Amino acid sequence: MLRGLYSAASGLRYQTIRHDVLANNMANATTPGFKRSAVLAQTFEEALLVRMSYSSGRPLGLLGTMPRGVAAAETLTDISPGPLMHTANPLDLAIEGPGFFVVETPVGERYTRDGSFRVSADGVLVDGRGYPVLGQAGPIRVDGGEVTVERDGTLRVDGRAVGRLRVVDLLDPVQVGENLFTGTERGEAGAAVVQGYLEGSNVNALEEMVNLLEAFRAYEAVAKVVQAHDEVLAKAVNEVGRI
Amino acid sequence: MLRSLWSAAAGMYAQQLRVDTIANNLANINTPGYKRVRTEFQDLLYQQLAGDAAGVTVEVGNGVRLSATNRIFIQGNLLETGNPLDLALEGDGFFVVNLPQGGRAFTRDGSFKLSSDGRLVTSEGYEVVMDGSGRMPEGTVEISVAADGTVSALVGGSDQPREVGTLRLATFPNPAGLAAIGHNLYRETRASGEARYGASARVVQGYLEAANVELVGEMVALIMAQRAYELNSRSVKAADEMLALANNLRR
Numbered sequence: 324m325l326r327g328l329y330s331a332a333s334g335l336r337y338q339t340i341r342h343d344v345l346a347n348n349m350a351n352a353t354t355p356g357f358k359r360s361a362v363l364a365q366t367f368e369e370a371l372l373v374r375m376s377y378s379s380g381r382p383l384g385l386l387g388t389m390p391r392g393v394a395a396a397e398t399l400t401d402i403s404p405g406p407l408m409h410t411a412n413p414l415d416l417a418i419e420g421p422g423f424f425v426v427e428t429p430v431g432e433r434y435t436r437d438g439s440f441r442v443s444a445d446g447v448l449v450d451g452r453g454y455p456v457l458g459q460a461g462p463i464r465v466d467g468g469e470v471t472v473e474r475d476g477t478l479r480v481d482g483r484a485v486g487r488l489r490v491v492d493l494l495d496p497v498q499v500g501e502n503l504f505t506g507t508e509r510g511e512a513g514a515a516v517v518q519g520y521l522e523g524s525n526v527n528a529l530e531e532m533v534n535l536l537e538a539f540r541a542y543e544a545v546a547k548v549v550q551a552h553d554e555v556l557a558k559a560v561n562e563v564g565r566i
Numbered sequence: 567m568l569r570s571l572w573s574a575a576a577g578m579y580a581q582q583l584r585v586d587t588i589a590n591n592l593a594n595i596n597t598p599g600y601k602r603v604r605t606e607f608q609d610l611l612y613q614q615l616a617g618d619a620a621g622v623t624v625e626v627g628n629g630v631r632l633s634a635t636n637r638i639f640i641q642g643n644l645l646e647t648g649n650p651l652d653l654a655l656e657g658d659g660f661f662v663v664n665l666p667q668g669g670r671a672f673t674r675d676g677s678f679k680l681s682s683d684g685r686l687v688t689s690e691g692y693e694v695v696m697d698g699s700g701r702m703p704e705g706t707v708e709i710s711v712a713a714d715g716t717v718s719a720l721v722g723g724s725d726q727p728r729e730v731g732t733l734r735l736a737t738f739p740n741p742a743g744l745a746a747i748g749h750n751l752y753r754e755t756r757a758s759g760e761a762r763y764g765a766s767a768r769v770v771q772g773y774l775e776a777a778n779v780e781l782v783g784e785m786v787a788l789i790m791a792q793r794a795y796e797l798n799s800r801s802v803k804a805a806d807e808m809l810a811l812a813n814n815l816r817r
Contacts, residue, residue, distance in 0.1 A: 335812070339570075340615065340626065342808065346570035346801040347609070347627035350577030352794045353584070354607040354630055362624070395616065395624045410604075412638050439606055441636065442740045444759035451606050451633050466739065467658075498627065500611040528797050539804045546811045553816065 326370075326391065328552040333392030334545035337364060340395045341538045348526045349535075356437030356502050357524040358400050359531075365396035400496055400504075405436075405525035407517065413470050414440045414448075417520040422490040422512025423504060426454040427462065434493055436522050437502040442466075448478070452501055458486035472518040490514050569613075569626060571805045576629030577798035580607055583632050584791040591779045598645075599675030599750050600777035601637050602784075608633040639741045642674075642778040644770060650709050651678045651686070654773040659735040659765030662695040663688055663751060670695070672736055672761070674775055675750035686717070686733075690749050698731025711771040735765035 341362045351357040372386040407417050416438030418424070423434035426449075433454070440456055443449045446466040448456045455462035463478055463486035471479045476488035490513075493506035584605045594600040610628040617623035644654045653676030655661070660672035671692070678694060681687045684702035686694040694700075696717065702709060708720040708727070715733035720726075738744060743757025754761055 339808070340624065342801075342805065343570045343573065343626045346573040346577075346798075346805065347629055349794075349797045349801050350573045350580070350629040351607070351609050351627070352577070352797055353581070353790055354609055357609055360625070360627070397622045398625045410638075411640060412604075437608075439636070441742050444740050444743060444757055446739045446759075451608065451636075467737065497623070497625070498609065498612055500609055500627070501633070502608045528793065531797070532800065535801060535804055539808065542808050543811060546815060549815050550817070 325552075325556075326389075328549065328556075330390070330392035331545050331548040331552065333367070333394060335542060335549070337362075337393045337395055338538050338542040338545065342535070342542070344398060345531055345535050345538060349528075349531050352524055352526045352528060352531075354437075354502065354524050355439055355521045356405070356435055357526065358402050358405075358436070358496075358498060359524075359526045360398045360400055360498070362395050363397045363399060364393050366393055367391040400498055401525065402496060403525050405523040407520045408523050409519060410521050411519050412439075413472075413518060414442070415519055415521045416440060416472055416488075417517050417522040418490055418512075418514050419517055420512070420514035421492055422514035423493055423496070423506075424450075425457040425489045425491060426450050426503070427457055428452075428454045428503070432457070433499070433503040434491065434496065434506060435502050435504065438516075439521055450502075457489050459489060460486060463488070472516055474515040474517065476516045488516060490516060568805075569628065571802060573610075573627065573629035574798045574801040574805065576610065576631060578795055578802070580605075580630045580632050581791045581795040581798065585788065585795075587635060588784050588788050588791065591784050592781075595777050595779045595781065597675075597750065597777050598677050598774040599642070599673060600779065601639050601642075601674070602777070602779045604636045604638055605632055606634045606636055607631070637742050637744070637746070638778065640778045642775045644773040645776050646772060647774055648772055649677075650711075650771060651680065652676060652772060652774045653678060653711055653733075654770045654775040655735070655767045656770055657765070657767035658741070659737050659767030660741075660752065662734045662736050662761075662763075664693045664695055666692065669753075670761070671747065671751040671753055672744065673751050676769075677774055688749075688751075692751075695734045696731035697734055698729070700731040702730060703728065711769055713768045713770070715769045733769060734763055735767055735769075736761040736763055737765045737767075738762070 344360050344362050348359045369388040374383045376383050448463045448465050465480050468481035478485050492509040492512040494509050496504040496506040587605045591602045607630050612625040612627045615624040663671045678686045702719045705722045706719040707722045710718050718727035718729050739759035744752035745755045747753050
């Protein structure tokens with residue numbers, strides 16, 4: 324009896340986490356380079372049910388197994404590409420294909436697909452937060468003049484090559500906020516860099532709404548199960564045991 | 567539960583700021599020298615709800631925030647006006663203006679006028695900085711401005727124009743870092759870097775630089791902002807209903 328109540332409660336908790344993740348995806352529906360997350364569920368370990376003898380208290384036989392509820396096992400980052408949006412701004416860069424730009428933050432190298440770059444007051448190519456964007460030979464100086472970026476990531480200022488952007492492939496990228504990712508580098512991605520474009524968020528409103536509906540209805544259904552358990556318990560306590 | 571409410575609220579707030587910015591861009595579509603502003607968003611920190619040594623984690627984000635408004639200094643179209651005191655800049659650079667309270671400001675709006683003492687001023691009457699005297703002699707009938715910014719005045723009765731000065735032009739390492747102070751003027755900041763004088767821009771007389779706002783682009787952004795706002799409101803509603811269900815578990 325109570326076992327079912329706790330299973331149902333774990334269901335409520337799981338759907339809540341799912342909704343939290345969906346809300347975050349939806350809030351970032353227009354964040355450049357954002358990658359949506361999804362939650363994977365797992366059932367708790369199954370419990371063995373055994374029939375016990377009333378008189379001796381010894382087990383009489385095996386009844387089978389029963390799952391004990393659900394929990395969020397893992398959040399996965401869906402790294403499928405977002406749409407490329409034309410901005411015409413020469414310092415907006417997008418990656419066509421897999422790969423990440425590398426930026427140097429105070430806590431080490433981080434990776435991003437958000438290529439809305441700019442030039443700092445001292446002439447260095449930086450991201451929206453002011454972290455230097457790394458090229459093959461460290462930060463890139465783009466002092467004055469017209470900036471062009473070739474598909475292989477080579478930056479030219481007034482036709483003069485000033486550096487080549489690092490675009491790396493990541494194993495298990497994890498989002499950490501500020502449009503940044505951490506992960507294990509797997510070498511050069513070999514993807515093309517396109518100038519004057521930004522990669523949009525890969526959140527699809529339709530998909531998120533369907534997931535939201537599903538999570539909401541599942542929550543509703545599990546809430547009903549909790550209520551049913553409550554009613555059964557009420558019967559047991561108030562009616563069956565009436566003296 | 568409450569986390570999703572806050573994430574959605576953050577999403578709605580961010581989209582609201584975006585609509586504000588788009589509205590300002592659209593309102594300035596006919597402002598000479600206006601440069602459009604773009605809002606930039608970033609996701610917020612992720613919280614780890616569970617995790618193990620193998621790196622399998624349950625992470626939940628906290629929504630979104632407006633990280634910056636970025637002014638896009640792309641060249642605007644040049645509109646012919648025929649007015650000899652309308653100047654447009656082609657290429658990077660700014661006209662330099664003396665503020666009445668002291669200090670310098672910078673502008674791309676070249677709809678200049680003549681002051682009573684024969685100086686080139688902005689619509690607000692702020693003096694445009696020139697190297698040289700910069701004062702049109704009395705009896706000037708024609709003012710001409712060369713591509714390099716040299717201003718000459720032709721005095722009635724003479725057939726040789728007289729050079730009165732050269733418009734001072736400035737560039738910045740990071741123009742997007744300039745602070746807009748209204749009246750189409752910008753002020754130097756630490757983010758923009760120090761002004762460098764002597765820009766490569768061409769001065770075009772009889773033209774004004776139109777705002778670089780693109781109507782279609784702004785309308786598409788407006789649609790996206792509105793729909794994203796709506797999307798987030800759905801998630802607020804769902805969170806609210808889920809809370810109501812939880813509260814009504816015990817009847």
